[in-house]
Amino acid sequence: MQNIELERKSLNRAFSVAPMLDWTDSICRGFHRILTKQSLLYTEMVTTGALVHGDQERHLAFRPCEHPIALQLGGSDPEQLAFCARLAQDYGYDEVNLNIGCPSDRVQSGRFGACLMADPELVAQCTATMISAVSIPVTVKCRIGIDEQDDYEDLQRFVSLVAESGVRTFIVHARKAWLKGLSPKQNRDVPPLNYDRVYLLKAEFPHLEIIINGGIENLQQSRLHLQRIDGVMMGRAAYQSPMQLRTVDQEIFGRNTPTLNENEIIAQLCDYTETLMQQGVHLKYISRHIVGLFQNRPGARQWRRYLSENAHKPGADVEVIRRAAAFLPELDG
Template identity: 55%
Template sequence: MDYKLSVAPMMDWTDRHCRFFHRLMTRRTWLYTEMVTTGAVIHGPRERLLGFDDAEHPVAVQLGGSDPRELAEAARICADFGYREINLNVGCPSDRVQDGRFGACLMREPALVGECVSAMKAAVSLPITVKCRIGVDDQDTEEALNNLTDSVVAAGCDELIVHARKAWLQGLSPKENRDIPPLDYGRVYRLKKARPSLPIAINGGIRTIDETKEHLSHVDGVMIGRAAYHEPELLLSVDEEIFGEKGPVADAFEALEAFEPYVAARLAEGARLHAMTRHILGLFTGRPGARAFRRHLATEATKPGAGLQTLRDAITHVSRSGGPFEDAA
């Protein structure tokens, strides 16, 4: 089987600039948009919210919502934009999401999630996937995840992506919900064993290629979140290590060189340099000069008129000899 590896949808992070840069380092990794609500898709500025460069493919859109009719309409709009997959968010624990009756609180309403999946499946021919938690609050994780799985499978769900933590909707902030609830990878493995024909991907706390390979011996896919964002050089080895193919660039320096035409084009359209360079601050972690690289971009890229030379100047701080993870300067 062609295992699937993806970078998780992350609010305020995985915008089109971030995704374009990630794609420069890996051809095979699936990329996801930030979550976008059905109301925003239907009534908001669609090009700004949903527009992307074809070079980002394969790219999926993540929707937040709980009204089957609205999700069907949003799915049709996203399909027309050219996305390869539509993912339903059943895992976000933020108060704003709860107030809108979507995200992780939908773990309590598996029948409704099934209706949402069914409506989207009827509206578009794209794969419809669901990203969920193993449960919320005091739910029994065996029962909660089984009930959700039964409902979405009956509705035609094409893949389930499971963040292997509970979400505590009362008492923990969204940030705390990413770290404090303990990881239970075994629960996801048991689900896969019970549902061998259902493609299942695992998410949560996965930081390395070695960890990814271990998970892929139990499930069909791995979704990496913060590790891929904070240390994007992780993506440089994905194509070779996971798919047995040569990656598109040799190192982070080559990736930045390939990024320049995109940056120049967006600058010409009026975008600010910082909107793009904020996603690359994690490059060169552990390499001499990495701190100076970050400092230069953090201070200079935010200034009016900052352009390609600002990025090039930042790169000059980084040592090209040796590799990452040596003593940082």
């Protein structure tokens, strides 16, 4: 367990990397932290049942380098959520987030995720209980609507009721979710984006922190959104093209720290990999997060191919990364 006295960084949510199931594990977050020191990083969603009845250490342990970091929870039982929020605080997380956005059938059957947008009173009860249990921020991630409940007034009522419980930060995926008829993957692409609805929410609730999520591909788009709202959460684009994260601290947070060049990134990545492998992590669990690092760059295909073909082999070590990097001509720096 992390030292509960660990000093937590003051949260600046101007830019964050979204929670993504099977993607944003601790290894991935440590890699992203090489590229950006300021961005808020999120865990994969963890259900309350997994923490109440399962291996808490496996789900909650993280490395100090991952700060600032938020734990995302899925659940709808107020007391279980409060228990899990206390665990998050004890483990040293900087924020605990309640998922009211996931539309999968499995999540619906457990009565959490996006289906809870239809029951804002229950969500408010959950968040009120969580807030009373911890001193770290409790935030909510939601959609702009679900199914036929798709008027702005529905979103307005949801946010208003949940805000009354003490929630001050809402991360809004700017698509509605179809709970029947679309898969989770389709729900990330098929419902049209409606950024204006999120902008309107911020205009109507200026005292709340509103973070926008959905379809954001690059930092140029992020800066445009930041003219209208408080923060940007980037998902798949950050994971699939992570090199853009290396300028977030300068372009979004206004830091004067130097941007890492490609040679420095490779060197730090190799050091990180060696540390993980000394702890018993197999290279294939590291390499899967870095195959997109040099996206759209000469040599990127060879980089991806060499990692994919060699990282899983018995005895594979950090030299696989170094050899893959040799396919990249003229690394800057």
